[in-house]
Amino acid sequence: MQTSEIFQAWGKILRGQQPALSIEITRECPLRCPGCYAFDAAHLGGGQTLRNLIDRKGQALIDGVLEVVDREKPLHLSIVGGDPLVRYRELEALVPKLLSRGMHVQIVTSAFRKMDPSWARLSRLHVVVSIDGLQPEHDVRRAPATYDRILKNIAVQSVTIHCTITAQMMKRPGYLAEFLEFWTPRPEIKKVWFSMFTPQVGDQLAEILSPTERAQAIAEMIQLRRQYPKLDMPHAVIQQFAAPPHSPSDCVFALTTQTISADLETKITPCQFGGTPDCAQCGCIASIGLASVAAHKLGGFLPVGAIFKASIKIGKMRAGLSANSSPRPKAPLSPNRETRPASVLGHRSEVAFTNSVLESLPVLQPAQDNCANQETELTS
Secondary structure, three states: OOHHHHHHHHHHHHOOOOOEEEEEOOOOOOOOOOOOOOOOOOOOOOOOOHHHOOOOOHHHHHHHHHHHHHHHOOOEEEEEOOOHHHHHHHHHHHHHHHHOOOOEEEEEEOOOOOOOHHHHHOOOEEEEEEEOOOHHHHHHHHOOOOHHHHHHHOOOOOEEEEEEEOHHHHOOOOHHHHHHHHHOOOOOEEEEEEEEOOOEOOOOOOOOOOHHHHHHHHHHHHHHHHHOOOEOOOHHHHHHOOOOOOOHHHOHHHHHEEEEOOOOOOEEOOOOOOOOEOHHHOOOHHHHHHHHHHHOEEOOOEEHHHHHHHHHHHHHHHHHHHHHOOOOOOOOOOOOOOOOOOOOOOOOOOOOOOHHHHHOOOOOOOOOOOOOOOOOOOOO
């Protein structure tokens, strides 16, 4: 991340604007992943679910995404779902248009189908492939996006592998090392990230890590990053898993990221998970990465988080003043011509610890259930 981008991000925070943007571009997904939050009943706050939204297709989707992006002007955009590759034709049209606007673009997918080979050569495009552990477990949880299909579909790409650690994995000694041993030697893999499973408040799921399992995962990752350089997670980030943000109001990621669902209107709060995430058990790599930034002390005594919180307060004050100020009335151009208020332009960017944190905003897993009116085309 360039220094100029960091200052751009800070400037937008000072103007009361959230830095990062994520768009769920489709409600559809060919996977049925246990524990996926995107199709949880609480994801959109209750009353409606992702599968019930009216999403867009074809040119309407392209135009809608560009309209949101041009309004928000992000430095970093995450495209998620569902699975974005359900809309692969629209993505192939969108990617060059988005990159031409000067932003970083991340696509989070199960890699159930092939992608445009040219994507591997685009420096500001980041493809993140979600993998649920080793092949025996993954293929059961994520069919039809099996290991064999993924390996075929990413063969000419340059991708980041993202795996969410679950309690089941930590019950088997050496699981994380075996995972890295399989994926890191492959030339198409540029880096690997781990998250930890994040439940909703009150969940009783088999994936939830116990405190002992969480501590074990932290210790193993710290050791494994020395052995596997493609495990692109700084020591400080891994340590931060032991002290996740206490609440959304304390989470840099939640405060700096806006997530919009598949109708391109519904906002997902308080963060990408929606509902009521159990912040005490948060394992989101983006949240943890930015929390490590906030914990860093400038000059050994001033936490970056203190500067950030002060900037947020200033931004909210300025935004409030701007909202409360009354615009001067303007005379109509003609009796028959209607005037429209100027649109409010936001610029989304983000302050990041490393490019890894920048590229990880946010990492979503593909959906748990088949979406309504599924039109996914599976190609071998």
